[in-house]
Amino acid sequence: xxxxxxxxxxxxxxxxxxxxxxxxxxxxxxxxxxxxxxxxxxxxxxxxxxxxxxxxxxxxxxxxxxxxxxxxxxxxxxxxxxxxxxxxxxxxxxxxxxxxxxxxxxxxxxxxxxxxxxxxxxxxxxxxxxxxxxxxxxxxxxxxxxxxxxxxxxxxxxxxxxxxxxxxxxxxxxxxxxxxxxxxxxxxxx
Numbered sequence: 001x002x003x004x005x006x007x008x009x010x011x012x013x014x015x016x017x018x019x020x021x022x023x024x025x026x027x028x029x030x031x032x033x034x035x036x037x038x039x040x041x042x043x044x045x046x047x048x049x050x051x052x053x054x055x056x057x058x059x060x061x062x063x064x065x066x067x068x069x070x071x072x073x074x075x076x077x078x079x080x081x082x083x084x085x086x087x088x089x090x091x092x093x094x095x096x097x098x099x100x101x102x103x104x105x106x107x108x109x110x111x112x113x114x115x116x117x118x119x120x121x122x123x124x125x126x127x128x129x130x131x132x133x134x135x136x137x138x139x140x141x142x143x144x145x146x147x148x149x150x151x152x153x154x155x156x157x158x159x160x161x162x163x164x165x166x167x168x169x170x171x172x173x174x175x176x177x178x179x180x181x182x183x184x185x186x187x188x189x190x
Contacts, residue, residue, distance in 0.1 A: 003021075003023035003024065004021075004023070004024045004025070005025045005026075005027065006024070006025070006026045006027070006029055007028060008029065009026075009029045010029070010030045010032065011029065011030070011031045011032070011034055012030075012031075012032040012033055013032070013033045013034070014034065016031075016034060016036075020036075020039060020040070020041060020044060022042060022043030023043055023044075024044050024045070025044070025045040025047070026044070026045065026046050026047070027047045027048060027049075028047070028049065029046075029049045029050075030049070030051075030052065031049065031050070031051045031052070031054055032052045032054070033052070033053045033054065034051075034054045034055075035054070035055045036054065036055065036056050036059065037055050037056070037057045037058060038057070038058045038059070039060070040059075040060040040062075041059055041060060041061055041064045042060055042061070042063055042064060042083075043063050043064070044064055044065070045064075045065035045067075046064070046065060046066050046067070046069050047065065047067040047068065048067065048068045048069075049068075049069050049070070050070045050072070051069065051070065051071045051072065051074050052072045052073060052074070053072070053073045053074065054071075054074045054075070055074070055075045056071075056074055056075065056076045056079060057075055057076065057077040057078055058078040059076070059079045059080075061079065061080065061083045061084050062083040063084075063085060064083065064084050065084070065087075065088070065089075066081075066084050066085075066089055067089070067090055068090050069090070069091045069092075070091070070094070071091065071092070071093045071094070071096050072094045072095060072096070073094070073095045073096065074093075074096045074097075075096070075097045076093075076096055076097065077097060077098070077099045077101070078099070078100045078101070079098070079101050079102075080101070080102040080104075081101065081102065081103050081104075081106055082102055082103065082104035082105060082106060084106065086105075086107065089107055090111075092111060092112045092113075092114075093111075093112070093113045093114070093116050094112075094114045094115060094116070095114070095115040095116065096115075096116045096117075097116075097117050098113075098116050098117065098121060099118065099119040099120060100119075100120050100121060101118060101121040101122075102121065102122050103121075103123045103124070103126050104122070104124045104125060105124070105126065106126050106127075107126070107127045108123075108126050108127060108128050108131050109127045109128070109129045109130060109131065110129070110130045110131060110132075111128070111131045111132075112131070112132045112134065113131070113132065113133045113136050114132070114135060114136070115134065115135045115136065116133075116136045116137075117136070117137045118137070118138050118141050119137065119138075119139045119140060119141065120139070120140045120141060121138070121141040121142075122144070123141070123142070123143050123144070123146050124142075124143075124144045124145060124146070125144070125145045125146065126146045126147070128146050128147060128151050129147050129148070129149045129150055129151065130149070130150040130151060130152075131148070131151045131152070132151070132152045133151070133152065133153050133155075133156040134152070134155050134156070135155045135156070136155075136156045137156070137157050138156060138157070138158050138159040138160075139157075139158040140158075141159065141160075142160070143159075143160075143161045143162070143165075143166050144162075144165055144166070145165055145166065146166045146167070147166075147167045148161070148166050148171045149167050149169045149170055149171065150169075150170045150171060150172075151168075151171045151172070152171070153171065153172060153173050153174075153177060154172050154173060154174040155174070156177060157177060158180070159180045160180045160183040161180060162181075162183075163181050
């Protein structure tokens with residue numbers, strides 16, 4: 001049970017660092033134009049929260065709860081989501097910069113990544129079944145031992161996915177992006 005709860009509040013262009021203590025809970029809150037670069041959000045619960053135009057680069061997410069958390073136009077560079085709570089982990093990302101982000105063993109089933117730039121990120125051992133990567137740029141992002149069954153990459157660019165180390169049954173791809181499935185074979189395609 002959270003020690004302090006904020007419900008249905010707007011946090012806009014303000015310093016909320018003093019409120020960010022373990023055990024605090026934010027429910028149905030909106031964070032707009034906030035800068036939390038490098039903050040430690042360990043032990044904090046966010047439920048049905050919207051984050052707009054925020055800078056969350058290099059966040060520390062140890063035992064952090066993200067339930068129905070929606071990130072829009074946010075900068076999340078270098079954020080490691082693997083420390084988030086597994087229970088009810090549900091996120092979506094729209095028009096975000098997510099370079100160097102790490103997802104390890106996260107349940108991202110049906111997660112929507114729309115218009116995101118995810119350069120040199122990493123998805124390892126994640127459940128990405130039916131996830132949608134719409135109009136994303138995945139330059140040098142790695143996919144290792146993920147379940148990508150039914151995932152949609154049709155409008156995404158620059159992905160490299162090794163079909164031998166990821167499940168891709170029923171995943172959706174389009175040309176020329178499909179060539180990213182052949183990179184691990186080091187063949188020349190003209």
